[in-house]
Amino acid sequence: MSLVFRAATADDVDRILEVHLAAFPDARGLDERRRAFTTSVFGGLEDLTLAVDDGEIVGQAFLFPFELWFGGRPVAAGGIASLAVAPGARGRGIAAQIVAQLHVQSDMRGDALTMLYAFRQGFYARLGYGATTSRRRLAIDPASIPASWRSLAREHVRGARSGDREAICAAYARTAQRKSAWASRGESFWNRHFARERRQFLVAATDGGTTGYVAFGLEHEEPHAATTLAVHELCADDDLTRRALIGALGAMRDQVAEIEMEVDAADPIELALLDTDGRRFGTDVVEHDLGTIVGGPMVRIEDVTRAIEARGYAADGAFDVVVRRGDPSDEEIAVSVEVASGRATVSPPRAAHGAIRTSRAALASMLYGGLEPSRAVSLGLAEADPRTVARIDPILAMAPLAPIDPF
Template sequence: MTAVTGGFGLLLPEERADAAALVRQGFGIPREYFDRSVELFGPDVMRGLRAGPETGHAGRLVACAAVWPMDQWFGGRPVPSCGVAAVAVDPAERGRGYGTALMRGLLEEARAGGAALSVLYPATLPVYTRLGFGRGGVSFDWSAPPAALSDGPPPADGWVRRADASDASPLAALRRTLLTTTNGLVERNEGLWSFALCPDGAPSDVYTLGGAGGPEGYIAVVPPADRKLTVADLCLLSPRAVRLAQSFLAGYRAQVDRVSWRGGPDDALVLLAPERGVRVDACDDWLLRILDLPRALESRGYPPGVSGELVLDVSDALIPENSGCFRLRLCGGTASVRSLPRGPDSAPKAGGRTDEAVLSLSIAALASLYSGHKGPHALRQVGLLRGGEDAVALAALFFSGPTPWMPDRF
């Protein structure tokens, strides 16, 4: 059923309690956590959808969500994006299309505001896949007995020093190096830093790790509870920092039975763990939506040694400007994009060329290719992409790089 709506827009102050109730009903999030989030991100983060007059309760809030601007890094460059969280619909009004209408409003607003991408963690897949979201990357929950993380003393040339959890500036400077060498990490604002370092509202214990040349990473831990130690956040930029972190965590072997942390598929602590016992407790997919195709492709970075041209024949049922044929030209790690006209047979007009490398795919499949979460061979194997061997091989080079991951959950 198509929703009849009375309006999408900023959440009004008098609607805050109603929005908090929707979020509690949808996700079990208590009011104090909702209020803390709004205070950290600012009141302008919330959007609402109201019922129309035809429903009999005109103007009543029936759906809400949080949305904020941020940069997400791909290929060593920041791409203007918007994060979306806490998408909640009144349980009595579900199935009427309100969630879709709310998301349409969010995406249109974000695109108009300059965002090239939108990213979220889905509570359900069908709604978002219909809106053009594709799987963009992963977030792993790892855990291990502390003794499994280290089998020797810390590096003699390293140090571990306590830091101030209320000042994220030096930590952000360290983390920026990580942003440029991985795919999918987001540039944290004050709210995301607070969630990372104070996951339960109370500051975690933060330590920087380094050597003679200065800091090479940091680790933040929540005080042990119930024989468990939770790593709230970590950034390890060198082998020495990894070994220091391993020794630091192994030092809790008398107090805890298990250490847990959030990371990616190629997690440094896992790669260098000397003993068995490390396991994956959870793996969540996050979704990516390309809002402005030319801007998204031109904003991200690419392998510097790769050059060439690839034609993308893209379908997007929600944003017409993203549908059509686009020539992606790559040179020196940067891209340029030009829209191509279609011929009478709906095929891209290649200016008389017959050697064009052409890929045909949906905007959702392009999101997975764009982030590097799924390569063109895997997408073609399951029918999400069509193209010849030359085009697929070229796309594999264009979008090669580290597997995208993101520890922040929202």
């Protein structure tokens, strides 16, 4: 086997679809799959790398060019997706080689990290990926949303109109900057987003201009069946706007039996709801099941210096990092990090301040996965003395991940 890699072209599409259909045998038909490859909102065929063995396409994966927000800064990131190997070529390391090839491409174009939604974490952990914080998908009884929030909705929230597009895009951009791993969205993304006829948009204005919006879909399986409202995204400039928008969802309670809404691991919203689980009954072990914990994507860094310098930081300070060798052929990497005005500068190690010692995967989790250094230490994923960790925690602090555009 002598694999070569190349970018996909329009002539390859039939074979690409064949490999994709075997790898992801869900109900989607060929036309829908063709659209996913040729006009994806995240990129195009030029972002698809093919593994070719003796003239035959045996595997493929996307490396989408993303700009993701971390610590208030936009970071160039590669999004790996749709990894597939033809059934006759499995178990020979082709998938691992495709991913390694994407890491080279991503590094060469200057990305600070790659991110992916793993089919199996163990496969990617071997390739240097670290975990990110999980998010919570709450299943909320609309009647549990406080009446005072519904009053705010009456005052501040209305259905979106076509003239609201610009204000919605701007509200998204403002919110994305405060989140972890939210992507900057281009025109084509928004065109597709607004074209979905079943998606509803409500907008909020709390001080004259638009201060936020919520996008959701309504689903039920057949006429008269229970209706679920699934929140796609909620962007709010301030707490009042957020309460008003959630209040507007509460006002849907005559129609809606349950609201599904994802929040990050630290969001305390259920503390303001009364009987979040409504009339759902519990079990002997769990009396009140409020939803599902959803595993986050995985992240990997290649160039340690670039990865440290690319994101923004919540507080200034200095610390050293020692990245352990992954395997005997690797070199140990030691660097000194100084953060001023939210930006990090990396220089050769000075050992003047305490160091945190960790693996490349755990460093990726701490820089881009919302893993606090003190938690990494307590989980055995890093070593540092307690005073050093207490100093590093506030510098690296960022919102836990709850990305909204899975790819």
